[in-house]
Amino acid sequence: MTQLAPKPDTGAFDRRLLHRAKGATVYIGVCAGLGLAQTACVIAGAWLIASLIAGAFAGGRDLASLAPELVGLAAVLAARALLASVQEAAAHRAAAGVKSGLRRQALDKLMHLPSGTRHTGETANLLVRGVDALDAYFARYLPQLVLAAIVPVGVLAVMVVAYPPAALIVLLTLPLIPLFGILIGRYTKARAERQWASTSALAHHFADLVAGLPTLKAFGRAAKQAGAIEATTGEYRRRSMALLRVAFCSALVLELAASLSVAIVAVTVGVQLVEGGLAGAAGLQTALLVLILAPEAYLPLRNVGAHYHASAEGLAAAEQVFGILAEAPEPGAEPAPEAPQTGAAALPSAPHIAPPLRRAPTIMFRRTVFAYPGRDPLPELSLTVPAAQTTVLTARSGAGKSTLLAALLGFRRPVGGSIAFDGTDLTRLDLEAIRRSVAWLPQKPVLIDGTVADNVRLAVPYEPSDPAVAKAIAAAHAPDGRRRVAASGAGLSAGEAARVGLARLLLRADLLDTPVLLLDEPTAHLDADTERAVLESFEPYRENRTVLIASHRDAVRAIADREVDW
Numbered sequence: 225m226t227q228l229a230p231k232p233d234t235g236a237f238d239r240r241l242l243h244r245a246k247g248a249t250v251y252i253g254v255c256a257g258l259g260l261a262q263t264a265c266v267i268a269g270a271w272l273i274a275s276l277i278a279g280a281f282a283g284g285r286d287l288a289s290l291a292p293e294l295v296g297l298a299a300v301l302a303a304r305a306l307l308a309s310v311q312e313a314a315a316h317r318a319a320a321g322v323k324s325g326l327r328r329q330a331l332d333k334l335m336h337l338p339s340g341t342r343h344t345g346e347t348a349n350l351l352v353r354g355v356d357a358l359d360a361y362f363a364r365y366l367p368q369l370v371l372a373a374i375v376p377v378g379v380l381a382v383m384v385v386a387y388p389p390a391a392l393i394v395l396l397t398l399p400l401i402p403l404f405g406i407l408i409g410r411y412t413k414a415r416a417e418r419q420w421a422s423t424s425a426l427a428h429h430f431a432d433l434v435a436g437l438p439t440l441k442a443f444g445r446a447a448k449q450a451g452a453i454e455a456t457t458g459e460y461r462r463r464s465m466a467l468l469r470v471a472f473c474s475a476l477v478l479e480l481a482a483s484l485s486v487a488i489v490a491v492t493v494g495v496q497l498v499e500g501g502l503a504g505a506a507g508l509q510t511a512l513l514v515l516i517l518a519p520e521a522y523l524p525l526r527n528v529g530a531h532y533h534a535s536a537e538g539l540a541a542a543e544q545v546f547g548i549l550a551e552a553p554e555p556g557a558e559p560a561p562e563a564p565q566t567g568a569a570a571l572p573s574a575p576h577i578a579p580p581l582r583r584a585p586t587i588m589f590r591r592t593v594f595a596y597p598g599r600d601p602l603p604e605l606s607l608t609v610p611a612a613q614t615t616v617l618t619a620r621s622g623a624g625k626s627t628l629l630a631a632l633l634g635f636r637r638p639v640g641g642s643i644a645f646d647g648t649d650l651t652r653l654d655l656e657a658i659r660r661s662v663a664w665l666p667q668k669p670v671l672i673d674g675t676v677a678d679n680v681r682l683a684v685p686y687e688p689s690d691p692a693v694a695k696a697i698a699a700a701h702a703p704d705g706r707r708r709v710a711a712s713g714a715g716l717s718a719g720e721a722a723r724v725g726l727a728r729l730l731l732r733a734d735l736l737d738t739p740v741l742l743l744d745e746p747t748a749h750l751d752a753d754t755e756r757a758v759l760e761s762f763e764p765y766r767e768n769r770t771v772l773i774a775s776h777r778d779a780v781r782a783i784a785d786r787e788v789d790w
């Protein structure tokens with residue numbers, strides 16, 4: 225399970241989050257503008273209500289004379305509703321932008337990180353549910369934070385003019401709310417992170433379990449796993465309830481502090497009314513204005529506290545996404561832009577020599593060493609794959625054949641030695657161009673939910689024509705194009721899945737005219753007859769291409785121009 229990365233205490237106002245998101249700064253500006261308008265509405269509304277009540281009860285005004293205030297009040301209420309809906313729309317727009325930006329950046333980064341080090345279930349949970357939790361941050365928390373900075377100032381200003389003692393009380397008690405909020409917030413942050421960790425653990429565990437269910441059943445361990453899931457779920461429930469408890473308690477504390485403060489204002493104003501300090505219709509109006517405005521001063525601060533809990537989960541997830549973004553790519557997974565060795569003075573800024581391979585290249589491994597983290601490096605390897613020929617790698621299982629093929633696509637980088645296409649080092653070539661020039665059949669082709677034809681179509685970056693797809697399917701002896709495949713290949717046998725993978729390779733070779741073909745154990749799951757048929761239809765595709773096949777099968781070795789073992 226991934227641990228939460230240790231991090232600087234960024235507080236709830238995460239600068240990186242706003243920095244990462246282009247639209248977010250604009251959004252804060254919109255919030256501030258709306259906040260000012262809302263403050264004006266709050267003050268105008270309070271003033272109108274106070275003058276209506278004071279006018280009707282103490283000033284003896286009739287309905288007709290109160291009409292302007294009534295109309296004004298209706299307008300203020302309508303304006304508040306309008307502002308709220310504009311706020312909501314802006315929030316969702318900003319949140320959507322930030323979320324898709326974060327997801328895109330994270331996916332981009334994940335593409336360049338070594339595969340297999342992150343758990344799929346956890347990463348999926350983080351990028352889908354976790355990032356979605358940022359909605360609460362953008363739609364609820366941030367606007368309230370902005371309001372909390374504007375409304376109290378506006379309200380206090382009015383109170384100072386209307387009745388200074390009340391302003392003093394509010395000024396003294398107002399800091400209690402953020403103080404309590406911060407104290408509780410510190411406690412909540414740790415809890416939210418722990419709760420997020422157990423959500424991830426649950427997702428992780430569950431994904432593993434579902435994937436391995438048949439195996440577990442076969443070994444009679446399924447029931448035991450139910451116990452483990454129960455434990456993980458129990459942990460998740462406990463953490464969620466703990467977080468909710470804190471959230472409720474904090475709401476209670478903040479509510480209490482605000483209520484007591486308003487009560488003090490009310491008592492002060494009430495005493496003044498009774499003792500005649502605030503006399504007549506004007507006095508009543510002032511008293512009412514202060515009483516109506518006092519709770520408004522505390523409201524946004526209380527809301528900040530309340531929404532902090534809802535947004536904490538999103539922030540914890542965002543932290544993890546930043547963790548992914550900050551991760552260093554695998555040493556060498558992506559070629560570091562390197563200054564050309566010759567003519568560097570003339571072209572100092574040209575990072576790549578970008579030659580998409582136009583003809584079948586010679587591929588050379590010179591004293592190449594691969595290593596996986598925490599493992600001994602694989603033995604050093606030197607080999608030449610001749611241009612426009614078929615080379616079969618017959619090294620024993622675990623010798624690094626799949627690693628070597630993945631390295632040609634830049635998915636793995638050697639820790640020593642070099643790989644060169646036609647004499648140019650792979651690190652100096654444009655990786656995108658190399659990938660466009662290669663058709664690759666991985667050892668375990670990844671299948672998606674859809675038909676066989678849908679799966680084959682993935683082989684090229686655009687929509688291929690139906691006849692081209694049908695041709696590839698036929699040549700690979702793959703199952704009928706209309707057959708349904710569930711995600712992860714359920715519904716196809718291993719041999720059928722391998723031939724769907726082969727159909728992809730053939731389609732790509734055909735349509736993109738790739739000069740390099742890489743096949744990782746293409747016939748491992750096939751019977752001898754099917755294998756022969758498949759190799760026969762593969763024959764024309766090999767012409768004028770550099771073909772590299774990892775395989776131990778005799779039929780494959782028979783078609784090779786060259787065999788390599790190490």
Ligand SMILES: Nc1ncnc2c1ncn2[C@@H]1O[C@H](COP(=O)(O)OP(=O)(O)O)[C@@H](O)[C@H]1O
Nearest residue numbers: 339340596599620621622623624625626627628
């Ligand atoms: N993601 C990985 N993490 C750690 N070790 C790996 C990983 N992938 C492969 N290996 C190890 O690297 C070695 C070579 O693997 P591989 O290239 O798949 O061999 P081959 O295809 O020749 O059977 C093996 O010992 C294997 O266990």
Ligand SMILES: [Mg+2]
Nearest residue numbers: 625626667744
């Ligand atoms: Mg392999």
